[in-house]
Amino acid sequence: MAEMTLIKKGAEAELYRGKWQGFDVIFKRRIRKPYRNPDLDSYIRTSRTSLESKLISESRRLGVPTPIIYFVDLDRTEIIMSYIPGLPLKKMMPTMDETSIKQFFVKIGKMVGRLHRGGIVHGDLTTSNMIVKDGSVFFIDFGLGEYTPDLEARGVDIHLMRRTLESSHHEVSKIAYNSFISGYSRVMGGETEEVLRRVSEIRRRGRYVEGER
Amino acid sequence: MSSVQYVLGIECTAHTFGCGVVSSEGTVLSNTKAEYVPKTGGIHPREASQHHAAKASATIRDALKEADLRLSDVDAVAFSAGPGLGPCLRTGATVARMLSLLSSKPLVPVNHCIAHIEVGRMVTEEEDPLVVYVSGGNTIVSAFSDGRYRIFGETLDIALGNCLDSFARSLGLGHPGVPKLESLANEGRSFIPLPYVVKGQDVSYSGLLTMAVRKIEESDPHDLSLSLLEVAYGTLAEVTERALAHTEKPSLLLTGGVARSPRLQRILESVCQEHSSRFYVVPPDLAGDNGAMIAWTGYLALKEDLTAPIETSYIRPKWRLDEVEVPWRR
Numbered sequence: 001m002a003e004m005t006l007i008k009k010g011a012e013a014e015l016y017r018g019k020w021q022g023f024d025v026i027f028k029r030r031i032r033k034p035y036r037n038p039d040l041d042s043y044i045r046t047s048r049t050s051l052e053s054k055l056i057s058e059s060r061r062l063g064v065p066t067p068i069i070y071f072v073d074l075d076r077t078e079i080i081m082s083y084i085p086g087l088p089l090k091k092m093m094p095t096m097d098e099t100s101i102k103q104f105f106v107k108i109g110k111m112v113g114r115l116h117r118g119g120i121v122h123g124d125l126t127t128s129n130m131i132v133k134d135g136s137v138f139f140i141d142f143g144l145g146e147y148t149p150d151l152e153a154r155g156v157d158i159h160l161m162r163r164t165l166e167s168s169h170h171e172v173s174k175i176a177y178n179s180f181i182s183g184y185s186r187v188m189g190g191e192t193e194e195v196l197r198r199v200s201e202i203r204r205r206g207r208y209v210e211g212e213r
Numbered sequence: 214m215s216s217v218q219y220v221l222g223i224e225c226t227a228h229t230f231g232c233g234v235v236s237s238e239g240t241v242l243s244n245t246k247a248e249y250v251p252k253t254g255g256i257h258p259r260e261a262s263q264h265h266a267a268k269a270s271a272t273i274r275d276a277l278k279e280a281d282l283r284l285s286d287v288d289a290v291a292f293s294a295g296p297g298l299g300p301c302l303r304t305g306a307t308v309a310r311m312l313s314l315l316s317s318k319p320l321v322p323v324n325h326c327i328a329h330i331e332v333g334r335m336v337t338e339e340e341d342p343l344v345v346y347v348s349g350g351n352t353i354v355s356a357f358s359d360g361r362y363r364i365f366g367e368t369l370d371i372a373l374g375n376c377l378d379s380f381a382r383s384l385g386l387g388h389p390g391v392p393k394l395e396s397l398a399n400e401g402r403s404f405i406p407l408p409y410v411v412k413g414q415d416v417s418y419s420g421l422l423t424m425a426v427r428k429i430e431e432s433d434p435h436d437l438s439l440s441l442l443e444v445a446y447g448t449l450a451e452v453t454e455r456a457l458a459h460t461e462k463p464s465l466l467l468t469g470g471v472a473r474s475p476r477l478q479r480i481l482e483s484v485c486q487e488h489s490s491r492f493y494v495v496p497p498d499l500a501g502d503n504g505a506m507i508a509w510t511g512y513l514a515l516k517e518d519l520t521a522p523i524e525t526s527y528i529r530p531k532w533r534l535d536e537v538e539v540p541w542r543r
Contacts, residue, residue: 009488011455035450035483037443039404124413128459144411160413167363168459202369 020080030077045077048143053079055120055142062118064111065138086133093169101172102179108137109183117187121146121153125161155198218288222508225305226297226325227350228256230265232276233505237512239335243279244505245272250388262300269308284316291511294322295529302528310523319520321511326351326534330362331513332506333468337493343462345453348469349374354453355534356460360543364535366414366452373445374471376418380441383426384434394438395476401439405432409444414455416448446480454484464491470501513541
């Protein structure tokens with residue numbers, strides 16, 4: 001096997017880039033957390049590895065660009081998937097003008113709509129988890145994703161998107177969020193309103209939020 | 214005339230009535246407090262405020278005496294204007310307004326959450342840490358960006374300290390709950406599965422508390438305490454680690470009352486080691502609610518002329534951390 005280079009030490013996993021069966025791949029390995037109880041730790045790593053690989057494949061089938069899963073090793077809590085040669089949206093955003101931000105977020109809204117329609121929530125919609133390649137957006141890191149049609153889970157998904165925009169891209173957060181919602185509602189149609197009501201409810205549930213800000 | 218200034222700070226948001234005097238050089242001259250401990254159950258806002266009103270003058274007198282200053286020597290009176298319990302905030306604000314009128318010195322309203330962060334930056338001299346602020350009322354992962362402390366993760370329902378204290382009360386442990394819970398947990402052996410809830414960058418503790426309380430009857434208290442702490446601290450460590458990876462801040466600062474927990478300190482220190490970040494904890498006397506942190510933040514605000522006339526020195530029970538402009542860090 002060819003050598004692997006560590007490209008990212010994330011919060012719960014290490015990402016290595018390398019070759020596997022001739023493919024350019026990412027090895028996502030969930031690492032043991034020394035600070036966590038061993039039983040809890042192995043349960044979290046195994047179940048998230050298994051679920052994430054299923055969610056990534058299923059999302060592709062729903063028409064949402066994600067990496068191709070080549071191999072899952074539950075003993076090593078490792079997923080081997082295709083490498084996406086692109087840049088995280090988080091890094092691209094500061095260089096983007098208003099028009100392209102709008103276009104991108106309409107697209108992202110549609111993608112999230114397709115996931116929700118298909119019974120999947122991503123669980124961690126941040127701009128670090130979106131890779132831009134040739135004008136397409138790829139979703140990565142489904143480690144907190146779920147199979148669920150629950151309104152609550154969908155609401156949290158959108159709430160997190162909004163929060164990321166506000167904390168990391170607050171100059172353009174309104175434009176980006178409004179575009180996101182317009183894309184989302186194009187796929188979700190009449191269900192959008194119900195989800196958005198839940199989003200503002202979730203927001204109000206947070207500490208010290210007055211009304212709808 | 215010396216150029217050193219002194220600010221007196223009044224903390225009065227929940228359990229604690231505190232008074233602190235801090236110099237413009239960042240020295241804590243005094244930091245006195247009186248704590249309301251309910252006979253049973255959790256905090257009763259009205260009774261807490263009555264306790265604070267009764268203890269205010271002695272606490273302030275002690276603080277001035279310990280600082281070896283008279284009220285006329287201070288350059289401003291700062292108070293925590295929120296967030297917190299309305300009755301307590303009103304008592305603290307009334308006391309601060311009176312001191313300001315008596316001394317003819319400006320009144321400076323301070324956001325309580327910001328004060329927990331700023332006192333940490335003061336003692337550690339760390340310029341730009343990722344902040345984990347955990348107490349009975351707040352659970353926030355925050356980092357400074359473009360003029361404000363932005364919130365990267367928080368609890369979606371109850372605070373970490375609230376969850377642990379409530380559970381400790383259900384077990385019949387007295388006050389303070391967290392240290393007693395931790396010593397029980399130190400003898401725990403086996404892990405009991407409890408709901409481990411992480412939603413993106415946010416945590417949620419209400420379901421965890423409900424389930425843990427439900428299992429009291431059938432479980433060994435040592436094991437249950439261990440499991441509750443493992444899950445509660447584990448989810449916080451996870452969102453902290455994500456925020457550290459996302460913001461790429463060079464260090465982490467643990468502040469707030471629950472920062473005193475040795476177990477939580479160990480866990481977060483381990484998170485920092487994995488990310489080659491420096492780890493800091495606010496010292497115990499400045500970790501919980503205290504007047505010195507309000508005084509110091511009041512001094513920072515005073516430099517920016519963020520004083521308030523008595524007439525508009527309103528309290529703000531729901532004042533969010535990320536609503537506050539922080540001009541002294543621009």
